[in-house]
Amino acid sequence: MIKHLLSMDQLGPEDITKILDTAESLRQVTARPIKKLPTLRGRTVCNLFYEASTRTRISFELAAKRLSADVINFSADSKSSVAKGESFKDTAWTLEAMGVDAIIVRHGSSGAPLQLSRWVKASVLNAGDGQHEHPTQALLDLFSIRERFKDLNGLKVAIVGDVAHSRVARSNVKGFVTMGAEVTLVGPPTLVPPEAAQWGAKISTSLDDVIGELDVCYLLRVQKERQAEQLFPSNREYAALWGLDSRRVARMKPEALVMHPGPMNRGVEIAADVSELPRSIVLDQVANGLAVRMSLLYLMLGGRAEEVETQS
Amino acid sequence: MTDYLITKGRLVDPASGRDEVADVLVRDRVVAGIGAGLDAGGAELVDASGCVVAPGLVDMHTHVREPGREDEETIATASAGAAAGGYTAICAMPNTDPVADTASVAEKVWALGREAGLVQVVPAGALSKGLEGRLMADIGEMYGSPAAVRLFTDDGHGVQSSLFARRAMEYLRGFGAVYAEHCEDEALTAGGQMNESALSHALGLRGIPAAAEELMAARDVALCRLTGCRLHLLHVSTTGTIAIVRRAKEEGLPLTAEATPHHFSLSEELLEGYDPLAKVNPPLRGEADKEAVIAGLADGTIDVIATDHAPHALEEKDREIEFAPPGLIGLETALALTLTELVGPGRLSMAAAVSCLSTAPAQILGLPGQGAIIEGAPANLVVIDPGAEWTVDPGAFQSKSVNTPFAGRKLTGRARAVFFAGTLTAAAGKPVHGALL
Numbered sequence: 001m002i003k004h005l006l007s008m009d010q011l012g013p014e015d016i017t018k019i020l021d022t023a024e025s026l027r028q029v030t031a032r033p034i035k036k037l038p039t040l041r042g043r044t045v046c047n048l049f050y051e052a053s054t055r056t057r058i059s060f061e062l063a064a065k066r067l068s069a070d071v072i073n074f075s076a077d078s079k080s081s082v083a084k085g086e087s088f089k090d091t092a093w094t095l096e097a098m099g100v101d102a103i104i105v106r107h108g109s110s111g112a113p114l115q116l117s118r119w120v121k122a123s124v125l126n127a128g129d130g131q132h133e134h135p136t137q138a139l140l141d142l143f144s145i146r147e148r149f150k151d152l153n154g155l156k157v158a159i160v161g162d163v164a165h166s167r168v169a170r171s172n173v174k175g176f177v178t179m180g181a182e183v184t185l186v187g188p189p190t191l192v193p194p195e196a197a198q199w200g201a202k203i204s205t206s207l208d209d210v211i212g213e214l215d216v217c218y219l220l221r222v223q224k225e226r227q228a229e230q231l232f233p234s235n236r237e238y239a240a241l242w243g244l245d246s247r248r249v250a251r252m253k254p255e256a257l258v259m260h261p262g263p264m265n266r267g268v269e270i271a272a273d274v275s276e277l278p279r280s281i282v283l284d285q286v287a288n289g290l291a292v293r294m295s296l297l298y299l300m301l302g303g304r305a306e307e308v309e310t311q312s
Numbered sequence: 313m314t315d316y317l318i319t320k321g322r323l324v325d326p327a328s329g330r331d332e333v334a335d336v337l338v339r340d341r342v343v344a345g346i347g348a349g350l351d352a353g354g355a356e357l358v359d360a361s362g363c364v365v366a367p368g369l370v371d372m373h374t375h376v377r378e379p380g381r382e383d384e385e386t387i388a389t390a391s392a393g394a395a396a397g398g399y400t401a402i403c404a405m406p407n408t409d410p411v412a413d414t415a416s417v418a419e420k421v422w423a424l425g426r427e428a429g430l431v432q433v434v435p436a437g438a439l440s441k442g443l444e445g446r447l448m449a450d451i452g453e454m455y456g457s458p459a460a461v462r463l464f465t466d467d468g469h470g471v472q473s474s475l476f477a478r479r480a481m482e483y484l485r486g487f488g489a490v491y492a493e494h495c496e497d498e499a500l501t502a503g504g505q506m507n508e509s510a511l512s513h514a515l516g517l518r519g520i521p522a523a524a525e526e527l528m529a530a531r532d533v534a535l536c537r538l539t540g541c542r543l544h545l546l547h548v549s550t551t552g553t554i555a556i557v558r559r560a561k562e563e564g565l566p567l568t569a570e571a572t573p574h575h576f577s578l579s580e581e582l583l584e585g586y587d588p589l590a591k592v593n594p595p596l597r598g599e600a601d602k603e604a605v606i607a608g609l610a611d612g613t614i615d616v617i618a619t620d621h622a623p624h625a626l627e628e629k630d631r632e633i634e635f636a637p638p639g640l641i642g643l644e645t646a647l648a649l650t651l652t653e654l655v656g657p658g659r660l661s662m663a664a665a666v667s668c669l670s671t672a673p674a675q676i677l678g679l680p681g682q683g684a685i686i687e688g689a690p691a692n693l694v695v696i697d698p699g700a701e702w703t704v705d706p707g708a709f710q711s712k713s714v715n716t717p718f719a720g721r722k723l724t725g726r727a728r729a730v731f732f733a734g735t736l737t738a739a740a741g742k743p744v745h746g747a748l749l
Binding site for chain 2: 087088089107108109110111112114115129130131132133164167170193195196198199
C-alpha cells in the first residue's frame with residue numbers, strides 16, 4: 001500500500017478496488033454493538049487542519065478511534081498563521097518529534113500535503129488541499145456509486161458547477177476516469193476551464209444537454225465568493241441554468257443518482273425537494289466516508305485486508 | 313597598484329566590433345593597450361589562452377535588498393556575488409525599504425556600492441512614491457544627484473494607471489531617462505502562483521496569464537509612441553510580449569527589452585512538485601514561451617540578459633508555495649547559464665551573448681566606463697573560460713541568500729578573472745581578498 005495519500009493519481013483500479021473492498025468489510029464492524037477494532041492500538045493519528053472543517057475532521061477522527069488509534073487534533077487558520085505563530089514546517093517537525101504515525105492534513109494552500117510528506121516520516125493523508133485534491137472524498141463517492149451500480153465501467157457521470165476552483169472535482173474526475181466511467185464537466189467557461197478537457201473528461205456548458213443520459217449527476221457546491229468575483233451573474237441565473245430542480249430530475253433516468261459533497265446550498269445548485277428524493281444519496285456519502293477512511297488508515301498504517309475477517 | 317597583461321585571449325567587444333585574439337594591457341586602472349605582442353613592462357601576466365576577454369558584465373536588474381532586508385542581501389554581498397559572476401556593474405532596483413524614491417536613498421545605495429568597491433552600483437529610481445503608482449517620485453532630484461539615476465521603474469509592480477504611466481513617460485522624456493516596466497496587469501494576476509496553463513489548472517494553483525504581461529507591454533508601446541520616452545521592458549517572458557516588442561522595434565520606437573536566464577533555461581514543469589524555489593514573477597512559462605525568449609535573444613528583439621537577482625530568506629521560501637515570496641538569485645549563475653544553454657548549443661554567438669550581458673545594458677543605462685574595451689577607458693573586464701565545468705552549490709555563493717532552483721546543476725563556463733577599474737576583484741568564481749579599493 002502507498003505510504004502517503006496525496007492525490008488520486010497514485011491509485012490505479014486495483015488499489016481503489018482494494019480500498020473499497022476493505023471499506024465494505026470494515027463497515028460490518030460499525031454495525032455491531034461494540035464498534036471497535038484493536039488494529040491501530042498504540043498508534044497515533046493527528047488531524048492537522050488549517051481550514052475550518054467539521055464533517056471531514058469528525059469523520060477521520062471517528063475512523064481512527066474505531067481502529068483504536070490515539071487521536072490528536074490540531075486546528076489553525078492558515079491565513080493567520082502566516083502573520084503569527086509557528087511555520088508549517090515547524091509544526092510538522094513538532095508532530096514528528098511527538099512520534100505521530102499519520103498526519104491527516106487539510107490546508108488552504110494547494111500542494112501543502114506534498115510538502116509535508118517531504119518533511120516527516122509519518123504517513124500523510126490529504127484531507128483537502130486548496131483547489132488541488134480531496135482524494136478521500138473521491139473514494140467515498142466511488143464507494144457510494146458502487147453500492148448502487150456494482151460496476152463503474154461505462155457509467156455516465158456529470159460533475160456540475162465550479163470545477164475550476166474545486167479540489168473535489170479534480171479528485172473525482174481522476175477516480176471516475178480510473179474506474180472506467182465517462183465523465184462530463186458541466187458549467188459556464190468561467191467555472192469549467194477548457195484545460196480541464198485534458199483530465200480525460202468531456203466538457204459541456206449545458207446541463208439540459210446531458211441530463212437525460214446520466215447515471216450520476218454530481219453537483220458541486222457554489223461558493224459565495226464566486227458570485228462576488230462575478231464568475232456568473234447571480235445565484236438565480238446559476239440555479240436556472242445549472243441547478244438541479246424537479247423539472248430536470250424528471251428527465252433523468254429512473255435509476256440515476258444525485259450526489260453532492262456537502263454542505264448543500266439548497267435553492268442554488270440543488271432544489272430543496274430534489275435533495276430529499278430517494279435518488280439523492282448525500283447522507284450515504286457521509287456515512288460511507290467513515291468506512292472508507294477506516295479502510296485507508298487500516299491499509300496505510302499496517303493492517304492487511306485479510307486480517308479484517310479474523311478480527312471481526 | 314598592480315598592472316596586468318592579459319595575453320592570448322579572444323577579445324570579444326561588440327561595441328567596437330572586435331572579435332580577435334589580442335593582448336590587453338591594464339595599467340594604472342585603464343586599458344593601456346590592445347594588440348599582439350604588447351610589452352608587459354613589469355605587469356603581471358594573465359594567460360588567457362582558450363578564454364574570452366570581454367567587457368565586464370553589467371546586470372540591469374539586481375535586487376540588493378539594502379536598505380531594509382540586510383538579512384537577505386547587502387550591497388556588499390550583492391557586489392561580491394556580482395564580481396564572482398563576472399560583473400563590473402549592477403543596477404540596484406528601487407523596491408527597498410525605504411523605497412529609492414528620493415535622492416537621499418538613491419545616493420545611499422550608490423555610496424554603499426562605492427564603499428564595497430567590487431562593482432559599480434548604479435541605483436535605479438522609483439517612478440512613484442512608495443511604488444504605489446499614484447504620486448511621482450523625486451525623479452529630477454535623483455537624476456541630478458551624485459547617484460546620477462538614469463533608469464526609473466516601479467519594478468515588483470507594473471504601473472496600473474495608464475494616466476500615471478503616460479505622465480511619468482512624458483516627464484522622463486525631458487531628462488532623456490528610461491522608463492522601465494514590470495509588465496503585469498494586477499487585476500488579472502491576483503493570487504497567481506504560476507503560469508496559467510493546463511498545468512496550473514491540474515495543480516489547483518491560481519494562474520498568471522500571459523495576457524496580463526502582454527496587455528501592459530502593448531499599452532506601454534502605445535504610450536511610448538505617444539510620448540517618445542525611452543522604454544525598457546523588464547523580464548519579458550511570453551511569446552506575445554516578444555512579438556509586441558518586435559513590431560514596436562520595426563516601427564522604430566525607442567524601446568529595449570530584457571530576459572532572464574531562468575526564462576530561457578527553465579519552464580513551468582518545475583512547479584509540478586510545488587517547489588517554492590521555482591516560484592518567480594513573471595512565472596516560468598511553457599516550452600513554447602521559453603523557445604520564444606531564445607528566438608528573441610537570437611534575432612535581437614531582446615537586447616539584454618538580466619538576472620532579476622531576488623534574494624529571499626530561507627524561512628520565507630521554505631513554506632507553503634502560496635505564502636512564499638516570488639524570486640530567485642542569479643548573479644552567480646547568469647553567465648554560465650547563458651554559455652551552457654545558448655552559446656554552447658549554438659543558439660547565440662559569443663559576441664551576441666557579450667552584447668546581451670554587457671554592451672547593451674551599459675548603453676541603456678548610459679554607463680560610459682562599462683560595456684566596451686577602449687584604450688584609455690577604465691579597465692572593466694572579464695576573462696571567461698568557456699570550457700570550465702562546475703556544479704552549482706548555493707552554499708559556496710557570495711550572495712547572502714541561497715534561493716536558486718539551479719542547485720546541483722552542472723554548468724559549463726565561468727568568469728576566470730574579473731577586473732573592475734583595473735583591480736582584480738574575482739578569480740574562478742571567488743572574490744579576491746584584499747581587492748577592496
